[in-house]
Amino acid sequence: MRGQVVAVDQSSCSTWKLVAVASIATAVQYSWAIQISLLSPYIQSLGVPHTFSSLIWVYGAITGLIxxxxxxxxxxxxxxxxxxxxxxxxTGVGIASVAYMLIGFAKDIGHKAGDSLDETAKPRAVSLFILGFWLLDIANNALQGPCRALLADLCLQDHKAMRTGMSWFSFFMAIGNILGYFCGAYANLHTHFPFTITDTCKRNCANIKSCFFIALLLLLILSLIAVVSISEDQLSDEYVKKLSNGQQPQANMSFMRELIFVFLNLKRPVWLLLLVTSLSWMGVFPILIFGTDWQGKEVFGGDVMSTNESIVERYEVGVRSGSLGLMLNSAVLALASLAIEPVGRLMGGVKRLWGVGNLIMAGGLLCTVEISKAAEVWWRGQPDNGNWEFPPLSILCGAWAIFTVLGISLAVTFSIPYAMASIYCSINGGGQGLSLAVLNLSIVIPQMIVAVMAGPVDILFGGGNLPTFVIAAVFAVISGLLAIFVLPDPYEQEQPTFQPPTTKARRAVIF
Known part of the structure; x- marks a missing residue:
């Protein structure tokens, strides 16, 4: 009953329930993987130049920020x-369903609204794409944030369980990535969904449309399992007061007041956590959104905006090659996610593991320069007769190896900051949802910076993705050193100052 403290059995933290909730990350990350691997090239195919294509990611960052x-x-x-x-x-499932359809059918609807088949620029399709992209980011935030908060709720202030729950979430993110990047790399996916081919939506467009049909199916199944299998009771008034540290209930407190209250009460370890997280994402984000474009442009020497069909084909094949690299990246991400807890103990703390992961990221980003130079030399020696071959296996394997090794970095970036934020929240009292949302600000702000600055960096340094990667590597080094030598572990230095009312049955208001 509302107004009472709800008894929650110790079994609330069962592995099955953690897995059921964390599995939603498969569907969420699958859609992110499609965005990362295919949508940057796709928006360019609608007539948006590479210099400005990164600006579409500003919409997602602003969405996350708010x-x-x-x-x-x-x-x-x-x-x-x-x-x-x-x-x-x-609610997130409903919004995502609409977004999938808008993105998948952008060209079809745009053509019916007046876009010409003969012109490269398709303004109506671009508008629909941006709307769908924006709604998809809203949906992913509506799913990811509450799912992580629900995981923390289920763990009943058990810090090890929180780290385990976030590791499961990272693991299922990797599974979603593998599926998404596999679909992005599979050139004939549309053959399994023949209705996706239309006069306005050819092979590559039909593949994207097919990917989003799969995304819809995954999301509906996994979210249904989680929602049905996890029961939540109404929130207790007593616990609401506890979340406000004994002040007035949160229901009577404005969002801005609560957010300001949270920032004013953040301690030094958490400010450092936010700083390291921000710098880490300044290193991570460029390779995520430009990785497949890098393969298509710098490794395969292609250009989606070219009038030469051979060069366009090279770009498209390079994008699929990049998707394969991201799939390998995700396989390592899945395995590394399950190893974070034991490896962190061996290294004397997960913050050291986080730092090493960021340094690995920096090394991988710098290696893209060497691979690109080798590919450029090779393409210069090829005849310009319309026929072309794949780059040498050594170049391809080098590019795939970079993606693969970076899976270690992503595993720690996707789990450790969230686990530390949840642990800090349980130590000091407060709402997991708002705590993780504050951490999310340190992720979306770097995304906004990267999305806005990628175009000017492209123009300033003569085009391509390499200047952005090198700058990202610098941020990765700084974040790695801060994580190892400066960032403290708040849950190792603090003792809980607030515990929900407990009894022998371990009473707590979790929902």
């Missing part, structure tokens, strides 16, 4: 009879 904190705050204080987190998860 939506994630609001959703985190609202889910913390949600008193729905269906629970705190599940209503937001279901």
């Amino acid at each position: 939506v994630q904190p609001v959703l985190g705050f609202r889910s913390d204080q949600c008193t729905s009879r269906f629970g705190r987190r599940r209503p937001f998860i279901v």
Whole structure:
């Protein structure tokens, strides 16, 4: 009943429940993988130049900047009879379904609205694509934030369980990446969905449309399993007061006041956590959004905007090769995610593992320069007769090796900051949703910076992705050194100052 402290059995933290909730990350990350591997090239095929294509990612960053904190705050204080987190998860599923259809059918709808088949620029399709892209980012925030908060809720302030839960989430993100990048690399995916081919939507477009049909199926199945298998009770008024540190209930506190309250009460370890997270994402984000474009341009010597069909074909094959590299990256990410807890103990703390992961990231980013130079030398020696061969196996394997090794870096980046934020929240009291949303600000702000600055960097240094990668490597080095030598572990230095009311059955208001 509302207004009472709800008893939650110790079994709330069962592995099955953690896995059921974390598995939603498969569907969320699958759609992210499609965005990362295919949508940057796709938006260029609609007539948007490479210099400006990165700006579409600003929409996602702005969405995360606004939506994630609001959703985190609202889910913390949600008193729905269906629970705190599940209503937001279901809403996210609905918005994502609309976004999938808008992106997949952008060319078809744009053509019916007046876009010409003979012109490269398709402004109506671009508008629909951007709307779908924006809605998809809203949906992913509505799913990812509450899912992570629900994982922390289930762990009942067990710090090891929190790290394990976030590692499971990272593992399923990797599974989603593998599926998404595999679909991105599979040139004939549309043959399994023949209705996707239309006069306006040829092979590559039909492949993207097919990918989003699969995304919809994955999301519906996994979210249904999680929502049905995890029961949530109405939020207790007593626990709402506890979340506000004994002050007025959160239901009577504005979002901005609560957010300001959170920032004013952040301690030095958490500020450092936010700083290291921001610098880490300044290193991670460029390779995620430009990795397949790098393969198509610098490794395969292609250009999607070219009037030469052979050069366009090389770019498209390079993008699929990049998707294969990202799939290998995700396989390592999955394995590394399950090893974070034991490896972190061996290294004397997960923050050291995080630092080493960032240094590995820097090395991988710098290696793209050497691979690109080798590919450029090779392409210069090839005859310009319209026929072309794949780059030498040594160049391809080098490019794939970079993606593969970076899977270690992504595993720690996708899990350790979230685990540390959840642990800090459980130590000091407060809502997991808002706590993780504050951490998310340190992720989306770097994304905005990268998205806005990639175009000017492209122009300033003569085009291509390499200047952005080199700058990202510098940030990765700085974040790695800060993580190892400066960042403390707040949960190792602090003792809990707030515990929910407990009994022998370990009473706590979790939902």
